[in-house]
Amino acid sequence: xxxxxxxxxxxxxxxxxxxxxxxxxxxxxxxxxxxxxxxxxxxxxxxxxxxxxxxxxxxxxxxxxxxxxxxxxxxxxxxxxxxxxxxxxxxxxxxxxxxxxxxxxxxxxxxxxxxxxxxxxxxxxxxxxxxxxxxxxxxxxxxxxxxxxxxxxxxxxxxxxxxxxxxxxxxxxxxxxxxxxxxxxxxxxxxxxxxxxxxxxxxxxxxxxxxxxxxxxxxxxxxxxxxxxxxxxxxxxxxxxxxxxxxxxxxxxxxxxxxxxxxxxxxxxxxxxxxxxxxxxxxxxxxxxxxxxxxxxxxxxxxxxxxxxxxxxxxxxxxxxx
Numbered sequence: 001x002x003x004x005x006x007x008x009x010x011x012x013x014x015x016x017x018x019x020x021x022x023x024x025x026x027x028x029x030x031x032x033x034x035x036x037x038x039x040x041x042x043x044x045x046x047x048x049x050x051x052x053x054x055x056x057x058x059x060x061x062x063x064x065x066x067x068x069x070x071x072x073x074x075x076x077x078x079x080x081x082x083x084x085x086x087x088x089x090x091x092x093x094x095x096x097x098x099x100x101x102x103x104x105x106x107x108x109x110x111x112x113x114x115x116x117x118x119x120x121x122x123x124x125x126x127x128x129x130x131x132x133x134x135x136x137x138x139x140x141x142x143x144x145x146x147x148x149x150x151x152x153x154x155x156x157x158x159x160x161x162x163x164x165x166x167x168x169x170x171x172x173x174x175x176x177x178x179x180x181x182x183x184x185x186x187x188x189x190x191x192x193x194x195x196x197x198x199x200x201x202x203x204x205x206x207x208x209x210x211x212x213x214x215x216x217x218x219x220x221x222x223x224x225x226x227x228x229x230x231x232x233x234x235x236x237x238x239x240x241x242x243x244x245x246x247x248x249x250x251x252x253x254x255x256x257x258x259x260x261x262x263x264x265x266x267x268x269x270x271x272x273x274x275x276x277x278x279x280x281x282x283x284x285x286x287x288x289x290x291x292x293x294x295x296x297x298x299x300x301x302x303x304x305x306x307x308x309x310x311x312x313x314x315x316x317x318x319x320x321x322x
Contacts, residue, residue, distance in 0.1 A: 024123035031106045035127045038092075038099040042134045045092050048085060049138060054147025055079045059154045076158060083155045086148065087175055089138075090183045093193055096131060097200035103128045104204045108215040114222040129223070131197070132255030133248050139191035140294040149187050156180055191302045194255070198262040198302075205263045213263065220260040221274035227253035228276065231283045250287065253280060254295045258303055267305025269315055281318045 024032035055078035062068075062075035106124050107117045118125045142148060159180075175183065189195045205216055227249045230236045240246055257275055261268035268275050281299070284292045300319050305311065 022122040022126045025121075028106070028121055028123050031102045032123050032127065034102050035099045035124075035131075038095050039127060039130055039134075041092065041095075042130070045089060046134065046137055046141070049089065049141045049145075052082070052085065052145060052147065054145070054151050055082055055154075056147055056150065059150065072158075075154070079151055079155050079158070082151050083175060086152055086187065087179070087183060090186050093186065093196040096135070096193065097196050100128075100131060100197055100200050101204050103131070104201065104216065104219075105208075108211060108219050110211070110215065114215070114218040117219060118222060118226070125223070129248070129252045133251045135193040135197055136251035136255055136295065136298065138193045139298065142187075142192060143190060143294060143297075152184060152187060156184065191298055194258060194298065194302055197255070198259060198304075201259045201263050213265075217260055217264045218274065220256040220263075223256045224253050224260065224275045224280065227256075228280050228283055232279065232286075246287075247291075250284065250292060250295055253283070254298055258298060261303045261305050266310065267308065268303065269305050269308065269311040271310070271312070277315050278312075278318065281315065285318070 055075060058071075058075040058078040062071045065071050103124055107121060107128060108114075109117075112120060155175075186192045186196075201216070205211075205213055231246065231249055231253070237246075240249075257268050257277070257280060260273075260275060264273070266272060269277055281296075284296055284299075296319065300306065300321075306316070306319065
């Protein structure tokens with residue numbers, strides 16, 4: 001293996017398993033504080049998304065009885081606060097992208113090589129991992145909740161009709177037309193948070209042309225390799241405190257693979273890729289059935305280069321649905 005990973009794996013494993021978060025050094029503190037503010041809100045966002053039930057029944061009744069004003073008002077009253085939540089999730093994605101930029105700036109600087117960054121800046125590496133974990137978890141929840149897009153579509157249709165009829169719309173100030181377009185595009189994506197981070201990473205690379213692209217791709221591939229080795233090695237795996245730690249590592253591994261695939265010129269699946277894709281897919285497929293469907297789907301449907309001609313046929317076969 002090109003990168004000496006034993007020491008890094010030991011450090012990352014300790015960081016993951018320690019009950020307290022890795023404490024930032026003085027050099028990390030400024031970026032860590034910025035990102036910490038965002039991460040503190042992440043759990044609440046996931047809790048709200050998990051509890052999101054939608055206004056399906058009210059919407060159905062309103063559509064089936066178009067002349068019943070009371071039912072129209074009930075549906076609108078049910079949808080408006082939900083749209084407020086959807087707006088909040090969208091705005092959080094913008095904050096997450098900004099936090100990612102700060103972390104990438106620190107973890108890809110020319111001061112150290114990727115392995116040294118992970119060893120010396122454990123607190124920032126852990127935050128990066130936490131952002132990826134949140135992102136994959138958010139998208140897993142969103143993918144299994146069709147109410148989100150249904151609610152927002154109904155909101156936009158109703159708002160449009162109210163405008164035509166010159167009816168004042170409570171809540172319109174919350175989401176104006178331009179913002180509604182952006183939110184609609186966000187939720188139209190199967191994995192909206194991942195797309196936000198992928199686009200954000202691509203933007204980071206294009207805005208930092210003085211920084212060799214390898215600084216970013218090597219950081220991502222090193223994290224993918226560390227996660228893969230920890231998950232596939234019984235000695236390391238046995239020290240995981242819970243299945244949640246396993247899920248955390250799996251999500252981080254898939255997250256960095258997708259970001260790598262977006263920013264590397266030939267992607268994660270090419271022969272020259274520094275990520276052992278066959279090994280990573282095997283680790284995913286070795287998990288209990290149905291526990292990693294969302295992660296495998298993320299690799300199937302949200303990567304950029306999987307369907308390139310240069311992608312090894314074995315990898316394509318491994319990722320086919322059983």
